[in-house]
Amino acid sequence: MSEAADLLFTNVHLATMAPGAADGYGALPDAALAVKDGRIAWLGARRDAPPARTEHDCGGAWMTPGLIDCHTHIVHAGNRSNEWEARLNGATYEDIARQGGGIMSTVRATRAADVDALLAQSLPRVARLLSEGVTTLEIKSGYGLELEAEARMLRAAREVGRRLPVRVATTFLGAHALPPEFAGRADDYVDALCERMLPQLAGEGLVDAVDAFCERIGFTNAQTERMFLAARRLGLPVKLHAEQLSDQQGAELVARHGGLSADHLEHLSQAGIDAMARAGTVAVLLPGAYYFLREKVEPPIDALRKAGVPMAVATDCNPGTSPMTSLLLAMNMACTLWRLTPQEALQGASIHAARALGLHGEIGTLETGKRADLALWDIARPADLAYAMGSNPCRTVVKDGVVRAAHIAV
Ligand code: DI6
Ligand code: FE
Numbered sequence: 001m002s003e004a005a006d007l008l009f010t011n012v013h014l015a016t017m018a019p020g021a022a023d024g025y026g027a028l029p030d031a032a033l034a035v036k037d038g039r040i041a042w043l044g045a046r047r048d049a050p051p052a053r054t055e056h057d058c059g060g061a062w063m064t065p066g067l068i069d070c071h072t073h074i075v076h077a078g079n080r081s082n083e084w085e086a087r088l089n090g091a092t093y094e095d096i097a098r099q100g101g102g103i104m105s106t107v108r109a110t111r112a113a114d115v116d117a118l119l120a121q122s123l124p125r126v127a128r129l130l131s132e133g134v135t136t137l138e139i140k141s142g143y144g145l146e147l148e149a150e151a152r153m154l155r156a157a158r159e160v161g162r163r164l165p166v167r168v169a170t171t172f173l174g175a176h177a178l179p180p181e182f183a184g185r186a187d188d189y190v191d192a193l194c195e196r197m198l199p200q201l202a203g204e205g206l207v208d209a210v211d212a213f214c215e216r217i218g219f220t221n222a223q224t225e226r227m228f229l230a231a232r233r234l235g236l237p238v239k240l241h242a243e244q245l246s247d248q249q250g251a252e253l254v255a256r257h258g259g260l261s262a263d264h265l266e267h268l269s270q271a272g273i274d275a276m277a278r279a280g281t282v283a284v285l286l287p288g289a290y291y292f293l294r295e296k297v298e299p300p301i302d303a304l305r306k307a308g309v310p311m312a313v314a315t316d317c318n319p320g321t322s323p324m325t326s327l328l329l330a331m332n333m334a335c336t337l338w339r340l341t342p343q344e345a346l347q348g349a350s351i352h353a354a355r356a357l358g359l360h361g362e363i364g365t366l367e368t369g370k371r372a373d374l375a376l377w378d379i380a381r382p383a384d385l386a387y388a389m390g391s392n393p394c395r396t397v398v399k400d401g402v403v404r405a406a407h408i409a410v
Helices: 081-088 095-098 103-111 115-130 147-163 186-203 223-232 250-254 268-281 289-291 302-308 327-336 342-348 349-354
Strands: 003-017 025-035 039-045 051-065 067-069 134-140 168-176 207-214 239-242 261-262 282-285 311-312 374-377 394-399 404-405
Touching: 003 039, 003 374, 051 067, 051 394, 067 327, 067 349, 081 095, 103 147, 115 134, 115 147, 115 342, 134 147, 134 349, 134 394, 147 168, 147 186, 168 186, 168 223, 186 223, 207 223, 239 250, 250 261, 250 268, 268 374, 282 349, 302 349, 311 327, 311 342, 311 349, 327 342, 342 349
Parallel strands: 003 051, 067 134, 134 168, 168 207, 207 239, 239 261, 261 282, 282 311
Antiparallel strands: 003 025, 025 039, 051 374, 374 394, 394 404
């Protein structure tokens, strides 16, 4: 490096998560890391460190890439703890649906909320994620299901990224559920999504990717493909809620369209795995929804591993099936419920999550040239991150080279 760095982290153990490391973590004990202009400028042994204007003694902490939650519905209004409690007191899904509950109760609350109201409810949820070292967050629309309400969700998502130290990637999920105005006319709704809503929202710069819920209770494979074609006409990448409750060959479909990720995947077939491996589509695992719904069919982890499909882990934070704002807990669940290794779980919240957002050139590992998005942890070894249920060992977080305390007040 020709000039002095802005900032040098010393007395630190690095888990670089860089590809190809023999131990999977890319562990560099007793190291140092230099930041210049918001990017990682150098990393290596302390004695070789370049000069820097400021030094940050990490006190023997571990440093990982800032964590990445690559699948959330975190911007929404209301919560459904009332329905959850009613169910645990014996109410059936039918009772709840008859009283207008379920996903439509979140749609009603979200439609009634302006951007400020959405932010007032969503920022505390985001702050909880950020206190655990998250520096990048994907946020989906999909509780508006009409142009203006979808636009407000996406504007609120962008605003989250302006108000808090987090990089936000937005995803248009207009094809999440059929709004009541289109009852019995799903194809007309998909027309409206493809021809009016998506082009308008993309034109306003509100959409980074396009997603759909391809399921018997969602949208068909053919309707999903129409969404993908509309996305591709606008130059937007696609991803998919696929094979969560049944095998709809959604993974094959999203892979055929060069998709960034297929998400959930409990009912994924070998043909789906092979298609994802060929296309480089990431498998995003969402153990929170599996846990909360008490599902029994596990995603085919070992077959994904054997096929070399990168596996990400995310919270799926949403009020109906995964009311969770802890990515560390999602990592623990992926290990405990599905036997991921702690190292795979951490890859799933860093390098592979970055790939699921198409951002792996910028974030997800500690490598020279990447954004200086970093998390510092009071732990004995990296496995502690997935191991210690309900604890938060995050001490300090760095985004684009700017240092902050882990806890954020909103
Ligand atoms: N899959 C899910 O589990 C959630 N959405 C989806 O596509 C459910 C969303 C909700 O119930 O609010
Ligand atoms: Fe989801």
